[in-house]
Amino acid sequence: MTKYVMVIDLQRCVGCGACSIACKNENNLTEGIFWSHKITETYGTFPNVRYHYLPTLCNHCTNAPCVTGCPTHAMHKLENGITMHDPKKCIGCRYCMFNCPYGVIYFNWQKPHPFWRDEKPLIKGGTTSPKIEVQKVGGNGTPYYNPEREATLKGIRPKGVVEKCTFCDHRVKKGMLPYCVDACPANARVFGDLEDPRSEVSRLLGKFHPFRLKEGLGTKPAVYYIRSYNPAYYQNTKGGI
Numbered sequence: 716m717t718k719y720v721m722v723i724d725l726q727r728c729v730g731c732g733a734c735s736i737a738c739k740n741e742n743n744l745t746e747g748i749f750w751s752h753k754i755t756e757t758y759g760t761f762p763n764v765r766y767h768y769l770p771t772l773c774n775h776c777t778n779a780p781c782v783t784g785c786p787t788h789a790m791h792k793l794e795n796g797i798t799m800h801d802p803k804k805c806i807g808c809r810y811c812m813f814n815c816p817y818g819v820i821y822f823n824w825q826k827p828h829p830f831w832r833d834e835k836p837l838i839k840g841g842t843t844s845p846k847i848e849v850q851k852v853g854g855n856g857t858p859y860y861n862p863e864r865e866a867t868l869k870g871i872r873p874k875g876v877v878e879k880c881t882f883c884d885h886r887v888k889k890g891m892l893p894y895c896v897d898a899c900p901a902n903a904r905v906f907g908d909l910e911d912p913r914s915e916v917s918r919l920l921g922k923f924h925p926f927r928l929k930e931g932l933g934t935k936p937a938v939y940y941i942r943s944y945n946p947a948y949y950q951n952t953k954g955g956i
């Protein structure tokens with residue numbers, strides 16, 4: 716049976732954040748919500764400063780505490796390992812957010828995309844209004860709305876429910892990669908089937924010493940990290956952040 720996982724090569728990652736922007740675009744994410752996010756840390760004092768960047772997303776845990784704690788089964792597992800959410804069943808109790816040890820589930824406190832209501836330029840002749848001018852030129856307002864997201868989930872999730880990364884299940888279903896993987900300019904993100912010994916994810920996990928976030932909790936994340944954003948630090952400590 717297929718078991719989808721993602722491997723993020725931290726030594727290839729350049730910390731550009733293109734994954735997060737691509738995700739927002741693909742999944743019609745509103746202000747303040749990031750299905751694809753990051754952890755950053757800065758060590759030392761100038762001029763001896765070291766910076767770490769670790770891209771994050773839903774870990775699609777095998778033992779997912781968000782799923783076991785959901786009273787309505789809105790949060791559920793697919794056979795291929797993806798942790799999915801059904802906004803129609805969600806009552807907005809936020810137990811899943813409380814139970815998730817990774818802080819990757821978001822709650823829609825307000826009606827999504829408030830800046831679509833931005834109809835006037837901030838400075839006349841100097842800035843554009845997302846709804847009127849940008850739409851006139853580009854044929855679409857900002858943020859761009861992707862109707863393809865509707866294939867498996869509400870295109871834009873309503874106020875009062877949670878939402879999170881789905882490994883772009885709507886694209887994966889069609890044999891495509893999650894959009895963050897496609898958009899990464901450094902090929903740092905690799906997605907595939909862990910059950911296939913010939914897949915690139917299996918090869919990378921066999922070649923390097925992978926780690927997962929908070930492994931001690933027994934959640935068994937499906938997002939693996941290899942190497943380090945800062946190789947010198949990695950060699951000295953034998954680990955990432």
Ligand code: SF4
Nearest residue numbers: 728729731732734899
């Ligand atoms: S797009 Fe790729 S290189 Fe850029 S931050 Fe994300 S994982 Fe790193």
Ligand code: SF4
Nearest residue numbers: 785805806808809811
């Ligand atoms: S907020 Fe929704 S998905 Fe989360 S536990 Fe409650 S009903 Fe389930």
